[in-house]
Amino acid sequence: MKEVNHDSLPYQDHKIVTHNLTKRFGNLCAVDQLSLSVGNEIFGLVGPNGSGKTTTVLMLTTLLGATSGDATVCGYDVQTHPRKVRESISYVPQDMAVDVRLSGRENVMMFAELYGVSDPREKTEEALRVLELSDRADELAKVYSGGMRRRLELAQALVHNPQVLFLDEPTVGLDVAARKKIWEHIRTLRNAGSAIFVTTHYLDEAEKYCDRVAIIDRGVLKAIDTPKNLKSLISQDIISVSITGTFHEIIVPGVRFAFVEDENLIFYAEHGESALPLIKDALSESGICVDTMSLRRPSLDDVFLHLVGTVEDSTPFKLSTFRNMMGRRG
């Protein structure tokens, strides 16, 4: 097996290992040479819509064949030993597919039987209890709220104690309280020794709950690390300035212009507090009227914007900052 050196886990602890995993649909390269490894952790794959997150999950869950490269889950190659992979995993797709005409218990029981667990009845009760659905297990899933349906899906997925759990956008469409609850359950699972592979485009959630995050854009892996380390990619403070007038490059020691976001100028500054008045003065000198200024610590959102950007941001200037950033890191 080729070595993958994204983290320091011993090899046998890697539940998921991919090496140059690639999927093309005609001319479109949905996933491009993806190499990563995941241990017993909550691993978040984040990226804009259409960046290849779901395609990656489909390949890892044996639903889609790869164009090239390889992937193993729990030591089994997804292409050559799909049945073995399916025995080790659970997959909860984005769609929230629970049978509304079946009761909560029947929904879970069905999966217990399909997974072939030895004591389906007990395992069903246990999964329902863990996901706090026991009270309403006899009601048809039709009357369940969105959050309950998602928990019911998690109960279905947990009923056979999977080694790896794939969750595609587990919190999409849920209210804040329901999301928090789902993530708490995911954490409990991680603590019980499962590897959790989550895709999400809620960066705040990824930052808060994932042990490691991979940022993917147009099929290409941009960065992979803990949220904390990713944030240190942008080691400086972030200053956002809204102005009236046309912006020209200004020169302030310790401050670098990054990009324009929602008509605000974003600067990275080594010492935010002292840089604020300097930036104001420099802008005023070049005839620009400053409307508002704000200072904040970088969040995963900033890292994401920095690495992925938006369509408008793919200007030469943005690219050069991107290169600087990557260069400094390496």
Next chain:
Amino acid sequence: MNPILVYCRRDLIRWVRGRWGLISAMVMPAAWLIFVGLALPIRFTDNYIDFVTPGILAMTILSASLAGGGLLILDRMLGFFNKFLALPPPRESILFGKILVITIRGIVQSTIILVFAFLLGAHVYSPIQLLGTYFILFIFGVLLSAAATTVAIYVDDHDQYAAVNAMVSMPIFFTSSAMMPYDVMPAWLSPIAHLNPLSFAIDGIRILQTGVIPLTQIGLLSSLCVCVVGLAVHAFRKVKI
């Protein structure tokens, strides 16, 4: 529990609890039998209800099977299919579960037709004839539901499937021996009707009424069934989404 039975039970529960599906399944065949068997002003044979009952039975299996393909379409559209494909049981158990549930549905409907037919004056079948009839309907149901479920993997969505269904079901019905005997058919229709698998099932059931075991028809249907199920299993094993 065998995964095939788990999949089958799931769809059966959904069918029974769905209410309208069940009601329609009960009313539709009865309506056909009454309107075609009693109300139509044509009489190709002496006891037309005796003649047309096998046709309506086989047609019921046909429409139940084609409609049954929609089960997989819905599973695909709602995301169940992806979940099932990622489960450990062999993928063809999804297929066999569908075949089983669709055929059971067809057989339940056929039973209602038979009861109605007997009430409306058809000659009551002997136990052997009943057994033979059910056997033919079962093979025919497996054949058609395997075909419909496999087509459902490749068709995009529900609308598309409904279009395919409509396109296939009516010509098959009217080019079969369901409504009229071969000797009163137009000359161009008779050879087509002879090759129509729906006719195999209908003729088989009619031959049973004469006290003969229709080995040719059963043989043809069985061979066709084995081929189609074989292809369907192959399609399910290599399915990628």
